[in-house]
Amino acid sequence: MQISGAQMVIEALIAEGVDTVFGYPGGAIMNVYDAIYKQDKFRHILTRHEQAAVHAAEGYAKVSAKVGVAMITSGPGFTNAVTGLADAYMDSIPLVVISGQVPMSLIGTDAFQEIDAVGISRSCTKHNYLVTDAADLPRILKEAFYIARSGRPGPVHVDIPKDVTAQIAEYNYDIKLDLETYKPHTKGNPRQIKKAIQAIANSKRPVFYLGGGIINSNAADEVRELVHKTGIPAVETFMARGTLVHDDALLIGMLGMHGSYAANMAMSETDMVIALGARFDDRVTGKLSEFAKNATVIHVDIDPASISKLVNANFPIVGDIKNVVNDMLAQSSVIDAQNYEQWRETIINFNELHPLTYYEDSERLKPQWVIERVGELLGDDANISTDVGQHQMWTAQFYPFSRPRQFISSGGLGTMGFGFPAAIGVKAAAPEKTSINFTGDGSILMNCQELMTAVEKKLPVINIILNNNFLGMVRQWQTLFYDKRHSETDLSVQPNFVKLAEAFGGIGYRVTTKEEFDAALQDAIKKDVVAFIEVKVERFENVMPMVPSGGSLFNMMLLEKKESK
Amino acid sequence: MNDNNARRVVSVIVVNEASVLSRITDLFSGRGYNITSLTVAPIPESKYSRLTIVTSGSVRVIEQITKQLHKLIPVLRVYEHEDMVEKEMALIKFPISENLSDINTICEAYNGKIVNVGENVVIAMVSDEPKRIDNFLCAVKRYNPKEIVRSGAVALER
Ligand SMILES: Cc1ncc(C[n+]2csc(CCOP(=O)(O)OP(=O)(O)O)c2C)c(N)n1
Ligand SMILES: [Mg+2]
Numbered sequence: 186m187q188i189s190g191a192q193m194v195i196e197a198l199i200a201e202g203v204d205t206v207f208g209y210p211g212g213a214i215m216n217v218y219d220a221i222y223k224q225d226k227f228r229h230i231l232t233r234h235e236q237a238a239v240h241a242a243e244g245y246a247k248v249s250a251k252v253g254v255a256m257i258t259s260g261p262g263f264t265n266a267v268t269g270l271a272d273a274y275m276d277s278i279p280l281v282v283i284s285g286q287v288p289m290s291l292i293g294t295d296a297f298q299e300i301d302a303v304g305i306s307r308s309c310t311k312h313n314y315l316v317t318d319a320a321d322l323p324r325i326l327k328e329a330f331y332i333a334r335s336g337r338p339g340p341v342h343v344d345i346p347k348d349v350t351a352q353i354a355e356y357n358y359d360i361k362l363d364l365e366t367y368k369p370h371t372k373g374n375p376r377q378i379k380k381a382i383q384a385i386a387n388s389k390r391p392v393f394y395l396g397g398g399i400i401n402s403n404a405a406d407e408v409r410e411l412v413h414k415t416g417i418p419a420v421e422t423f424m425a426r427g428t429l430v431h432d433d434a435l436l437i438g439m440l441g442m443h444g445s446y447a448a449n450m451a452m453s454e455t456d457m458v459i460a461l462g463a464r465f466d467d468r469v470t471g472k473l474s475e476f477a478k479n480a481t482v483i484h485v486d487i488d489p490a491s492i493s494k495l496v497n498a499n500f501p502i503v504g505d506i507k508n509v510v511n512d513m514l515a516q517s518s519v520i521d522a523q524n525y526e527q528w529r530e531t532i533i534n535f536n537e538l539h540p541l542t543y544y545e546d547s548e549r550l551k552p553q554w555v556i557e558r559v560g561e562l563l564g565d566d567a568n569i570s571t572d573v574g575q576h577q578m579w580t581a582q583f584y585p586f587s588r589p590r591q592f593i594s595s596g597g598l599g600t601m602g603f604g605f606p607a608a609i610g611v612k613a614a615a616p617e618k619t620s621i622n623f624t625g626d627g628s629i630l631m632n633c634q635e636l637m638t639a640v641e642k643k644l645p646v647i648n649i650i651l652n653n654n655f656l657g658m659v660r661q662w663q664t665l666f667y668d669k670r671h672s673e674t675d676l677s678v679q680p681n682f683v684k685l686a687e688a689f690g691g692i693g694y695r696v697t698t699k700e701e702f703d704a705a706l707q708d709a710i711k712k713d714v715v716a717f718i719e720v721k722v723e724r725f726e727n728v729m730p731m732v733p734s735g736g737s738l739f740n741m742m743l744l745e746k747k748e749s750k
Numbered sequence: 751m752n753d754n755n756a757r758r759v760v761s762v763i764v765v766n767e768a769s770v771l772s773r774i775t776d777l778f779s780g781r782g783y784n785i786t787s788l789t790v791a792p793i794p795e796s797k798y799s800r801l802t803i804v805t806s807g808s809v810r811v812i813e814q815i816t817k818q819l820h821k822l823i824p825v826l827r828v829y830e831h832e833d834m835v836e837k838e839m840a841l842i843k844f845p846i847s848e849n850l851s852d853i854n855t856i857c858e859a860y861n862g863k864i865v866n867v868g869e870n871v872v873i874a875m876v877s878d879e880p881k882r883i884d885n886f887l888c889a890v891k892r893y894n895p896k897e898i899v900r901s902g903a904v905a906l907e908r
Contacts, residue, residue: 303769308776312823315768332823366765366826490817 186357190319190350191216194283197326199226200358203254205245205613206230207238211258212298213285216350218256230613230642233634235262237606239269240632243278244610247593248568250403252279252333253610259285260298263344264305268600270340271309275597276424277401279338281329282310288348289317302344311339319352324360331362336369337488338401369487373504373512381459381483381500382516388457388481390528391417394440397424397596398462398486404507405589408461409433411510416522418532420448422463424596427586437532438541441469442732443578446539446741449732451532452477453739460484462506465495466597475737485509539730541582544747547723552576552651553583555702555720559621559649560585562706567619568611570594572604572628575657578728580623602631608646609639619647619710626652626676629717636689639715647709650682650719653726661727665742686717693717754808757786759831759905760816765824766792766799774801774825777818783807787838787880787902798826802904804880833908839877839901840887846870848893860886871896 188196194217198206206229210218221229232238235257242253253273257266263284273280287296303315312332314325322345329341385391399408405428412419412435420440421428429436438445440452449471452458458480463469470476473495484491484498485506492501502509543553556579559567569584570593571577577594586592593611595603604622612620629650639646656674663671683693692714694705702720709716730741764770771790778785786804793800805812812830819828844853850864853874857863860883862876876886880903887898 304772307769307773308780317768364823367823488821490814490821494814494817 186355187353188356189216189220190316190322190345190352190354191220193319193322193354193356194326194345194350195220195224196356197323197358198254199224201252201330203227203252206254206256207232207241207245207610208256209235209238209258209262211262211285213259213287213347214256214262214283214350215285216347217283217285217345230609230638232606232609232638234632235265236268236602237609237632237635237638239266239280239282240272240600240603240606241610241613242280242282243269243273243276244570244593244607245614246278246280246610247607248590248611249614250590252281252330255280255282257282257284258298259287259302260300263300263302267305267309270306270342272595272598272600272603273340274309274311276595277338277397278340279333280340281326281333282340282342284342284344285350286315286344286346289346290348292346303342306342310342313342314344316343316345316349319349319354322349322354323356323358324362327358327360328362328364331364332367336367337398370489370503371487371505371508373485373502373509375512377500377502378509378512379516381502382513382519384481384483384500385415385417385457385459386519386521389524390455391457391459391525392437392451392455393417393419394452394458394460394463395419395421395425395428396461396463397422399425399428399506400589402462402487402506403589404510407507407510407514411514411517414514414517414522415520416525416529417459417520418451418525418529420444420452422466422469423581423594425463426581426592427589430587431585437536439581440738442471442734443582443728443730444732444738445536445541445582446730446743447532447535449730449738449741450535453737454531455480458482460486461510462486464491470495471732471736471738475739539743542744543726544744546747549721549723550697550699550702552653552720552722552726553579554699555649555651555722556580556583556623558699558702559706562703563619563621565591567621568593568615570604570608570611570620570622572622572624573599573601573658574625574628575653575661575726575728576623576625576651578658601628604628605632605635605646605648608648609635609644612644612646613642620644622646622648624648624650625657626650626654626679627656629682630680633685636686636691636715640690645713645715647706647716647718650717651722652679652682652719653722653724654679655724658728664725664727665731666733682717682719686715691715691717693719695719695721697721755806756809756812757804757806758812759834759836759903760803760805760812760819761829761831761905762801762803762819763793763798763826764801765826766797767824770799770824771801773822774803774819777815778805781811781815783811783815787900789902789904802902804903829907831905831907834905835908836879836903836905837877838880838883838903839875840883841899842874842876842887842890842895843871843897844874844890844893844895846872853890853893856886856889
């Protein structure tokens with residue numbers, strides 16, 4: 186069939202089963218927007234900033250396990266979207282981001298709103314394309330979706346000049362992809378798996394080190410089974426939260442810079458690390474030479490470049506986690522859970538010695554209480570997004586996650602401003618669940634214009650602003666490592682968050698007590714409109730435990746012990 | 751040559767398409783690594799090109815770069831050469847007033863000869879291992895070479 190490049194984009198999105206596109210129009214992409222206007226197969230959600238469009242697509246992708254789609258114009262539209270691309274790249278989120286470009290004849294002339302978009306996105310995408318002929322569009326779009334979702338997922342950027350979207354060419358999406366140079370390795374080497382299982386059986390203090398790759402591979406059920414069958418305790422990375430149910434007896438906790446004492450100690454004392462879809466990030470390992478120093482390392486990952494990148498793997502296994510874990514399960518009978526009884530005891534003792542906790546010893550509410558409280562009230566019924574800072578770490582520590590894809594947060598890039606638009610994408614993908622965004626008084630201002638999107642599209646995200654009148658995480662480092670010189674982190678001067686929400690047609694609450702908080706949350710859920718719940722919390726609370734940057738995991742700063750909780 | 755500054759030769763087979771070269775060189779520049787030499791040419795009767803990259807740096811980082819090269823979508827294969835035949839070509843311009851028979855004799859020792867004679871200059875060509883090209887260029891310094899161009903190395907694993 187002979188159609189325009191713009192129509193091809195629409196047809197391809199429909200063929201890929203896309204039901205929601207996030208975006209923002211402009212000159213170079215207008216042909217495509219005209220084609221969007223004429224169709225009714227998918228909805229378009231107009232965000233109020235291109236960065237937000239990409240974050241919303243990320244939230245959507247994370248929750249739905251589908252490829253998220255964002256659409257933007259050339260020049261400033263594209264550069265605004267770059268942070269989103271980088272964020273998705275760091276966290277392996279499958280996206281297809283389509284941008285308009287100036288017409289081919291103007292490329293390279295410093296034309297109005299021209300920027301070398303593929304030059305910029307090259308280093309923050311899994312792959313990118315500049316389309317120079319509409320006849321290539323079906324193949325390129327099909328490849329883009331395939332590359333985004335397969336192997337180690339990631340964002341793919343497709344830049345289309347305006348004359349290419351106007352060009353008429355033959356459209357046929359029913360083509361076989363021929364990517365001779367891209368064949369992700371999904372099946373683990375059986376001999377290596379067998380050797381690894383034997384090594385586990387011979388170990389005394391093994392630990393599962395669970396990473397975000399498990400979530401991407403939709404392998405949480407298999408991993409749960411493997412953990413329970415082997416009786417081997419597990420730590421989760423920030424990105425893996427929800428892999429095990431929060432109260433699973435074998436879940437030691439989150440590890441890393443703000444990991445629990447028990448998780449970090451278990452990692453320091455183990456003789457066998459079984460890394461599943463984890464990448465030994467510096468925020469996780471602390472000082473590398475001391476990380477799991479005496480351990481044999483089994484490293485399972487779909488991305489060969491992740492294996493032995495930082496820590497040498499004795500048993501590297503390249504493959505999709507789900508496949509490899511299934512293969513491991515089939516052989517796991519040689520592992521005797523009884524053998525680790527004493528090791529499990531040791532870990533329980535670690536947890537009793539320094540449990541993950543906080544004290545309610547201030548006039549103002551403690552931020553951790555708020556998070557725990559939402560957990561008590563909503564638990565499994567909410568999807569939880571966050572922004573970046575202390576509130577993010579407390580959410581990872583204290584929210585009782587019970588399923589994969591429940592926790593949506595910017596891990597690798599740590600992008601302030603991620604939370605609210607991501608939560609909008611989450612709500613669009615999973616309207617039946619409450620979409621909560623735990624945010625900070627700093628972060629929320631980085632994409633607060635999205636109140637308009639949420640109001641217009643009736644996506645009632647509840648933003649819980651843990652207001653400490655500080656760029657809290659930076660303030661914490663200044664307190665601890667810069668002799669309390671709180672340089673440019675005091676946010677005493679603030680907007681009226683209640684009025685801000687109201688100005689857009691949302692609803693705002695300011696609460697200072699537990700009773701007020703409960704009432705506000707219940708009211709917000711009932712009103713079913715986008716909300717800001719501003720909670721005045723203790724200003725100087727620190728996230729503990731803390732492994733100072735570059736320190737060893739076992740050298741944690743710990744919460745000072747007090748009498749009552 | 752310590753561990754942190756090892757010379758490495760890497761060959762990469764890539765789909766011959768726009769932007770593939772920048773994808774590859776970005777991996778080096780993003781880490782502050784210099785490419786000593788780089789040659790590219792299409793592989794006959796295929797859609798692929800072969801690149802030969804000579805670089806130096808920490809073994810660990812180069813291994814990492816090699817893995818990242820594999821990860822690039824248009825990359826088919828990456829060879830980190832261990833045991834290879836490696837050759838490079840150089841063209842050198844000499845004033846015609848120099849001792850041409852000496853120059854020609856030296857060139858012959860490096861698989862070359864004078865290949866072009868002009869009104870004021872001659873152009874000589876040699877091809878040999880990069881190290882030997884270094885030696886050659888040293889040896890002909892006294893004939894006042896006016897211009898030198900090196901092709902960069904190409905390599906094949908034995
Ligand atoms: C875009 C961006 N700019 C700067 C930072 C550095 N940064 C990390 S946490 C943080 C403070 C965040 O403050 P707030 O949102 O109030 O959260 P809190 O730590 O107080 O809970 C800053 C500035 C960042 N992560 N992202
Ligand atoms: Mg704050």
